Amino acid sequence: MATESRPTPAISAARPRLVSESLDAWFGERHAVRDVSLTVIEGSVLAIIGPSGCGKSTFLRCLNRMHETVPTARVSGRVLLDGRDIYARGVNAIAVRKHVGMVFQRPTPFPTMSIRDNVAAGLRAVGAHLSRRETDEIVEGALRRTALWDxxxxxxxxxxxxxxxxxxxxxxxxxxxxxxxxxxxxxxxTASLDPASTQSVEQLIRELRGDVTIVIVTHNMQQAARISDRTAFFLLGELVEVAPTETLFTTPADDRTEAYITGRFG
Amino acid sequence: MSESSLVPTLEVVENGEPTVFRIHGRHVGDGIYQGAITFFAVCIPLLVALIAVEIAIAGWPTFRHFGLSFLTSSDWDPVKKRFGAAPAIYGTLVSSAIALLLATPLALGVSVFLSEFAPHWLRQPVGFLVDLLAAIPSVVYGLWGIFVLLPLLRDPVMPFLRDTLGLGNTPFFSGPAYGPSMLAAGIILAIMVLPYIASVSREVLLAVPRAQREAAMALGATRWEAIWRAVLPYAKSGIIGGVILGLGRALGETMAVTMLIGNRQEISASLFAPGYTMASLIANEFSEASSDAHLSALMAVGFTLFVITIVVNAIARWLVWRVSRSASGQAA
Amino acid sequence: MAGMARESQRQRAGGMTAATVQRPSARQRAVSERTRRGLGRRRAVNAAMLGLLALAAVIAVLPLIFILTYLLVRGAGSLDLNFFTHMPEPVGEAGGGMANAIAGTMIIIVIAAAFGLPIGVGAGIYLAEHRGTWLANTVRFLSDVLNGLPSIVMGIFAWQFLVRPVGHFSALSGGVALGVMMIPMIARTTEEMVRVVPVSLREAALALGYARWRTGLTIVLRTASAGIVTGALVALARVAGETAPLLFTAFGNQFWSTSITQPIAALPLQIFSYAISPYDDWHRLAWAGALVLIALILVISIVARVATRARFNTGSGD
Structure with missing residues (x-):
């Protein structure tokens, strides 16, 4: 387990970074996420697993208010980012997304931009007035952290x-x-990547752990076991169980979780 | 991380609390953006309405004064302020009919040949050449028509049709062979609308499912039989749509027709006789029109042309749309 | 399918008599009916029709070759440097050119693009982003209507709307008339090009904190820009040769003028008035003008093609 190789101080500090409280989400009439309450600890990696169509991606998209970009989509409940409800009145979804990064299933580099401009794309959006040198510095830093620089x-x-x-x-x-x-x-x-690329992305997530708070949706249980501190299991839009990753995969509390991780369905 | 210090606008210090990040606020940009593109989109209906209203208002005095006789009378006399557009309407319909009669079989032939028979290396270049016909400006067709087509018609084509083939006995090919004539206008229009009919038919033919012709071929039909019995019936209404789209083009063509039709206010059965079309009538007389009544009459001709082309185009679009819908329905 | 193919093979192998091996369907009956009438005859019909179709293709391409040859021969023979640098001369004086008409055409199509491009592109983006709404459907339908309007109608509209109230002809009114004609063409290509930009790119931008307007302009529009430029150039090439909308708007001008509020010369207008004149000198200039006009249109079209190719190159990666 990854937890052996590196202590996770974030968990001992146990400061909640992102908390969902009784979160529900709909597509039109379809109730995709049902009453999910979940806490993500600062600096930790939370993996969300579950059979396809269980609402795990929808839940993730509620955490940065991307869900509402789809027509007929609806959300109720609260999501607290460092204690502040991102669904409160007067909160701007665009501003929220600047504080919550998101990466999708398929790589989405902007085709008209260079590598550098792609990395700097978000900086321009947040309205940071940076000099060219400062931008270059940030770009280099970000590329180094993702092991792309060389x-x-x-x-x-x-x-x-x-x-x-x-x-x-x-x-x-x-x-x-x-x-x-x-x-x-x-x-x-990593859903659209080959095994070697998958490994490099997993390696990257392990290295970011402790620094960056990460929520990762995966359909691959082994991946969740390899890279996460805690794992949440979703089924039919509900959060069945969330526990430290090792606990969830060895001694799940819920029968449905056990059924899923032992491969009896899904 | 060192980066975060470089992004100062994200972090706001408030009331001595360490860092409070900004998630409140309104973005006016989206409202402006949506407003702008909606405005541009609405410009199109507004423009169509504006065109219709402007021309209708300008032509209104004529419609009110002459009523239906404006469309049925062939008395067009700007001096006496009597206006009947029947010769121009007749000429528009006849020249367009000649154009379709000549262009449709050719266009169909090309598109069937290109979509069913032609070797692959030939399809692109020939298709490109036919499309290129649509790129030549109307005035260039007119120029070519005046100096090449008219002399050819005068001698040998018209005498050949009239005397050698003996068609002069019919009212349609009789009379002196001047050159500028309904026939000349029809021929130049045929060349001009051919690419439109051909490109729509080619699209429609390519949309016919493979299974349609393979089924017929598998039953032992020759390729031509497969096309005639399976492919063409399937594509029929789309092809008719293409022909009507060509008709829409032909009805409104101005320059080449003005240069070749002879511009005479007369209804004659003979295709050798000069005539007039609505578009060429406007083009010819508009800048010389001195009285308000004359201008209004020309505007009324324009409005009539406007209405006719809208109706024709709407029918064409509907037919083409029906085929493409049923084709995509089959594919799904 | 395979069974049917084998069946038909057997039919061919057995000649005309093997047509009734199985219970025939209506269509099979029809085909076997024809089979009995003789394969040879049917093959002959097939070959004859193929010949006719090929002939149609030849005849369809013939006028183009005919016209282009004449343009090249007559046009090139009358074309010289004076044509580009000199003003029109009165009848009987040799060596006139169409410098003012060439400049005028350029000015008019720039006005047309300036008017038609924003509306066309904006409307195209709207159509792509609001598919299925009644307003989008209405706009799309009326855009088709606008596209089908005869150019002479556009001409009298621009006269009524922009010339009559002012009291004199102007380059501006001609440019606007052509600009209106460009709108539906540009709107259509823009809609198509914006629609093929993947949703995932939009989402990636939104997730970075891009506002919708910024996503629309810097990500979607930029990704679609090569295609839109192509469409705009094709539209420009189409209207560059239009004459009828300019007859009562730009009107033409025998003198050098670049003022957009004054009557202005244009190549198509000049070709028209020279072509219907009775003078040989002017006829020669008309041919030269037509050649230059076609060349201009061809250059715009080629630039458009190159722009398309550039798009596909970046689109496919390495």
Missing amino acids: EVKDRLHASALALSGGQQQRLCIARALATSPRVLLLDEP
Whole structure:
């Protein structure tokens, strides 16, 4: 288990960074997320697993108010980011997203931008008035953290589309990290990658642990076991169980969790 | 992290608390953006309405004064302020009919040939050449028509049709062969609408499911039989849509027709005789129109043309849309 | 399918008599009916029709070759440097050119683009982002209506709307008339190009904290821009040769003028008035003008094609 290799001080401090309280989400009439209350500890990695269609991605998209970008989508309940409800009146969804980074299933580099501009794309959106040198510094920092720097430093001005799939996905993570978000949401980030690229992305998540608060949705239980501190199991839109990863995979409290992790369904 | 200190706008210090981040606030940008693109979109209906209203108002005195006889009378005399647009309407319909009669078989032939028979290396270039016909400006067709087509018609084509083939006995090919004529206008229009009919038919033919022709071929039909019995019936209404779209083009064509039709206010059965179309009538007389009544009459002609082309185009779009919908319904 | 194919093979192998092996369907009956009438005849019909279709293709391409050849021969023969640098001369004086008409056409199409581009692109974005709403459907339908309007109608509209109230012809009114004609063409390509930008790119931008307007302009529009530029150039090429809308708007001008509030010369207008004139010198200039006009249109179209190719190159990565 990953917990052996590196102590996780964040858990001992146990400061909640992101808390959902009785969160419900709908697509039109379909009730996709049902009454989910869940806490993400600062600096930890929370994995969300469950069979496809269980609402795990929808839940994730509620955490940065992306869910509401789909027509007919609806949310109720509270999501507290460092104690402040992002669904409170007067809160601006766009401002919220600047503090919560997100990476999707497929790599989404912006095709008209160079590698450098891709990483800097979020900085421009948050309205940071940075000099060219400052931007370059942040870009380099973000690329170093995602272990891309050595691979791309000679072609920062080349099109991002020239990178391999795994590199593109790490570029997207770098792009999300460049604005120093409070939480990083990963929606099945390795689903479209080959095994080697998957490994490099997992390695990256392990290295970010402690620094960055991460919520990762995955359909791959082994991946959840490899990289997360805590794991939540979703079924039919409900949160069945959340526990330290080792506990959840060895001694699950709920029969349904046990049924799922032993492969009896899903 | 060192980066966070470089992004000062994200962090706001308030009331001595360490860092309070900003999530409140309103963005006016989205409202402006939505407003702007909605405005541009609404411009299109507004423009169509504006065009209709402007021309209708300008033509209204004529419609009110002459009523239905404006469309049925062939007495067009700007001096006496008597206006009947029947010759122009007749000429528009006849020249367009000639154009469709000539262009439809050719366009259909090209598109069937290109979509069913032609070797692959030939499809792109020939299709491109046919499309190129649509890129030539109307005035260039007119220029070519005046200096190449008219002399050819005068001698040998018209005498050949009239005398050698003996068609001069019919009212349609009789009379002197001047050159500028309904026939000349019809021929140039045929060349001009051919690419429109061809490109729509080609699209429609390519939308016919493979199974349709393979089923027929598998039953032992020759390729031509498969096309005639399976493919063409399937594509029929789309092809008719393409033809009507071509008709819409032909009805409104101005320059080439003005240069070749002879511009005479007369209804004659002979295609050798000069005539007039609504568009060429406007083009010819508009800048010379000195009286308000004359201007209004020309505007009324314009409004009539406007209404006819809208109706024709709406029918064409509906037919093409029906085929593409049923084709995509089959694919799904 | 395979069974049917085998069946038809057997039919062919057995000649005309093997057509009734199985209970025939209506269509099979029809085909076998034809089979009995003779394969040879049917093959002959097939070959004849193929010949006719190929002939149609040849005849369809013939006028184009005919016209282009004439343009090249007559146009190139009359074309010289004076044509581009000199003003029109009165009848009988040799060596006139169409410098003012070339400049005028440029000015008019710039006005047309300035008017048609924002409305066309904006409306296209609206149509792509609001698919299925009644307003979008209405706009799309009326855009088709606008596209089908005869150019002469556009001309009298622009006269009534922009010339009559002012009291004189102007380059501006001609440009606007052509601009209105460009709108539906640009709106259609923009809609198509914006629609093929993946939703995932939009989402990625929104998740970075981009506002919708910023997503629309810097991500979606920029990704679609090569295609939109192509569409705009194709539209420009189409209206550059239009004459009818300019007859009572730009009107033409024998003198050098670049003022957008004054009547202005244009290549198509000049070609028209020279073509219907009785003078040989002017006829020659008309041919030269037509060649230059076609060349202009061709250059715009080629630039458009190159822009498309550039898009596909970046689109496919390495």
